Amino acid sequence: MTLLQVQGATRRFGGLIAVDNVSMDVAAGEIVGVIGPNGAGKTTLFNLISGFTPLSGGEIRFDGARIDGEKTFAIARKGVGRTFQNLRIFPNMSLFDNVSVGAIGMLGAGPLSSLRRDTKVATEIAERTWTALERVDLAREAHTLAANLSYGKRKYLEIARALAMAPKLLILDEPAAGLNDSETHTLAAFIRDLHAGGMTVLLVEHNMALVMSICRRVVVLASGRKIADGAPDAVRADPLVLESYLGVEEEA
Amino acid sequence: MSDRFRARLIAIGFLALVFVAAPAALTAFGKSYYWQVADLALIFALLAGSMHLVTGVAGLLQLGHAAFYGVGAYAAALLATKAGLSLAFTLPLAGLSAATIAVLVALPTMRLVSIYFAVATLAIGQMLYLIMLNWVEVTKGPNGIMLFSGMKFAGLDLSRPLPTYLVVAATVCVSLFVLHRLSHSYYGNALRALREDDQCADAMGVDTVRLKIEAFGVSGFFAGVAGALWAHTAGFISPPDFSFQTSILILAMVVVGGLGSLPGAVLGAFILILLPEALRPFGDFRNIAVGVVLFASILFVPKGLIGEVSALDFARRQLAGAWRRDGAGAEIGWR
Ligand SMILES: Nc1ncnc2c1ncn2[C@@H]1O[C@H](COP(=O)(O)OP(=O)(O)OP(=O)(O)O)[C@@H](O)[C@H]1O
Numbered sequence: 001m002t003l004l005q006v007q008g009a010t011r012r013f014g015g016l017i018a019v020d021n022v023s024m025d026v027a028a029g030e031i032v033g034v035i036g037p038n039g040a041g042k043t044t045l046f047n048l049i050s051g052f053t054p055l056s057g058g059e060i061r062f063d064g065a066r067i068d069g070e071k072t073f074a075i076a077r078k079g080v081g082r083t084f085q086n087l088r089i090f091p092n093m094s095l096f097d098n099v100s101v102g103a104i105g106m107l108g109a110g111p112l113s114s115l116r117r118d119t120k121v122a123t124e125i126a127e128r129t130w131t132a133l134e135r136v137d138l139a140r141e142a143h144t145l146a147a148n149l150s151y152g153k154r155k156y157l158e159i160a161r162a163l164a165m166a167p168k169l170l171i172l173d174e175p176a177a178g179l180n181d182s183e184t185h186t187l188a189a190f191i192r193d194l195h196a197g198g199m200t201v202l203l204v205e206h207n208m209a210l211v212m213s214i215c216r217r218v219v220v221l222a223s224g225r226k227i228a229d230g231a232p233d234a235v236r237a238d239p240l241v242l243e244s245y246l247g248v249e250e251e252a
Numbered sequence: 253m254s255d256r257f258r259a260r261l262i263a264i265g266f267l268a269l270v271f272v273a274a275p276a277a278l279t280a281f282g283k284s285y286y287w288q289v290a291d292l293a294l295i296f297a298l299l300a301g302s303m304h305l306v307t308g309v310a311g312l313l314q315l316g317h318a319a320f321y322g323v324g325a326y327a328a329a330l331l332a333t334k335a336g337l338s339l340a341f342t343l344p345l346a347g348l349s350a351a352t353i354a355v356l357v358a359l360p361t362m363r364l365v366s367i368y369f370a371v372a373t374l375a376i377g378q379m380l381y382l383i384m385l386n387w388v389e390v391t392k393g394p395n396g397i398m399l400f401s402g403m404k405f406a407g408l409d410l411s412r413p414l415p416t417y418l419v420v421a422a423t424v425c426v427s428l429f430v431l432h433r434l435s436h437s438y439y440g441n442a443l444r445a446l447r448e449d450d451q452c453a454d455a456m457g458v459d460t461v462r463l464k465i466e467a468f469g470v471s472g473f474f475a476g477v478a479g480a481l482w483a484h485t486a487g488f489i490s491p492p493d494f495s496f497q498t499s500i501l502i503l504a505m506v507v508v509g510g511l512g513s514l515p516g517a518v519l520g521a522f523i524l525i526l527l528p529e530a531l532r533p534f535g536d537f538r539n540i541a542v543g544v545v546l547f548a549s550i551l552f553v554p555k556g557l558i559g560e561v562s563a564l565d566f567a568r569r570q571l572a573g574a575w576r577r578d579g580a581g582a583e584i585g586w587r
């Protein structure tokens with residue numbers, strides 16, 4: 001079943017076309033990697049899907065219904081959870097409180113439920129929060145401030161917050177950026193585990209080894225256009241890809 | 253368990269101070285002026301508590317809070333003098349009037365960010381102040397409004413100092429309790445997420461615009477209630493009570509106590525109302541002393557006298573007994 005369907009998505013910033021007529025599908029249960037050189041439009045594509053940026057053209061369907069034009073929070077509530085390339089945690093809140101926001105947003109805990117101390121909603125939020133914290137092994141530090149966390153752990157905190165949303169699609173924007181080799185290795189295993197547990201994952205990553213090792217399908221963007229879409233081995237051998245991306249990467 | 257016991261003790265101690273010790277001491281001194289100061293300290297505790305929700309928790313710098321205080325005061329004064337309503341009706345109606353205006357004002361300004369939002373609230377505060385000053389037919393302008401027999405309810409005369417004080421104390425404590433429930437629950441977490449990174453909260457499914465408007469409305473409501481209390485207890489209101497200076501005073505209370513901390517806001521209000529009174533014997537020097545205290549507290553305890561972290565810890569773990577533990581001893585969270 002197709003979970004996410006992007007059709008002819010286009011995004012212009014003034015004269016610049018950051019995403020140019022990109023179409024791609026993600027089936028439920030799939031794990032798809034999006035790669036491409038700096039400025040290829042990967043983050044912009046993710047912003048279009050999660051509603052951070054409006055489309056200039058094309059359409060996006062999620063779970064059978066159009067989501068382009070919807071507000072960001074409404075798209076999130078439909079089941080799109082994401083992390084950010086430039087880590088966006090809530091620094092002056094505890095880890096528990098950070099992660100709880102994912103569950104609160106999804107369950108829409110309003111002022112009246114907290115005035116009445118609605119046990120049902122609160123228990124659900126707490127359970128989701130603890131489960132997500134345990135999933136990333138941060139439960140023991142639940143009550144420390146996020147600002148006091150190491151960089152590597154912040155990455156997991158952000159993922160846990162998205163997991164507390166219980167999303168249908170998890171979008172990760174460069175989760176391994178800034179991690180060393182062994183940390184990247186652990187992260188790869190973690191993402192593979194998530195996927196094995198049934199999560200649909202869309203992943204942007206510069207680390208080719210990581211993408212190739214955990215994704216069954218890879219989409220390649222260059223200058224806003226999709227230039228390849230297929231199994232890692234096929235993509236790796238694609239001359240267009242070699243020229244526009246892998247070549248650049250080797251030079252760097 | 254002993255932690256919890258200690259916290260309960262603090263909560264009970266606070267209530268005992270407000271409802272037993274303070275009235276007993278005031279009765280012993282017998283000066284009606286002291287009673288007025290006590291009423292004022294409580295009213296400002298509520299003003300600071302209501303600003304805490306919007307500025308400390310939701311992170312929206314509000315520079316016009318006193319205007320909503322004024323809207324409540326004028327609503328109560330007009331309802332009492334023109335319609336002859338008693339304070340059982342004027343209190344909630346004053347709150348609703350202020351909340352309505354707060355929400356109307358919030359609708360167009362919520363998309364503004366940080367400093368622009370602050371300037372917008374400043375402008376709104378000024379506008380409302382000028383309306384109070386210049387709409388003479390209704391507000392009597394600079395002459396203000398007198399409320400005769402403002403403290404009567406169901407045939408009871410509450411105008412003696414002790415009953416007046418008890419009405420104020422009860423209203424303020426109930427209001428602070430509601431603010432406590434809102435700011436220390438999961439709802440408070442959603443508000444805090446707005447302060448930290450509202451775009452990011454949006455991506456988590458939090459309806460940020462709606463939440464900001466709610467926080468603004470609730471904060472306006474309690475500012476309005478505080479205004480009604482002031483109108484009824486002082487018996488006379490005029491525009492200078494609700495000027496920009498008052499807004500800044502409330503902001504100072506919230507910051508000195510600790511941004512994001514409800515007990516801090518209450519403590520800040522008590523200090524900034526009671527300290528100048530305590531220093532009255534020193535004449536004009538007292539204003540300088542208050543300034544020095546403000547300056548020193550920002551310099552040495554920038555997170556406030558009761559910082560947000562300790563306030564949250566206190567309120568959640570103990571005050572409300574709200575963090576349940578499961579069989580394995582892990583906390584399940586706020587009920
Ligand atoms: N808000 C914006 N306003 C103007 N231009 C933008 C904006 N966001 C992105 N761009 C431009 O769009 C292009 C694509 O940017 P994008 O961030 O999507 O690339 P990316 O593939 O994620 O790159 P990286 O690997 O560096 O993260 C870039 O040229 C960028 O400068």
Ligand SMILES: [Mg+2]
Nearest residue numbers: 042043044085
């Ligand atoms: Mg990017």
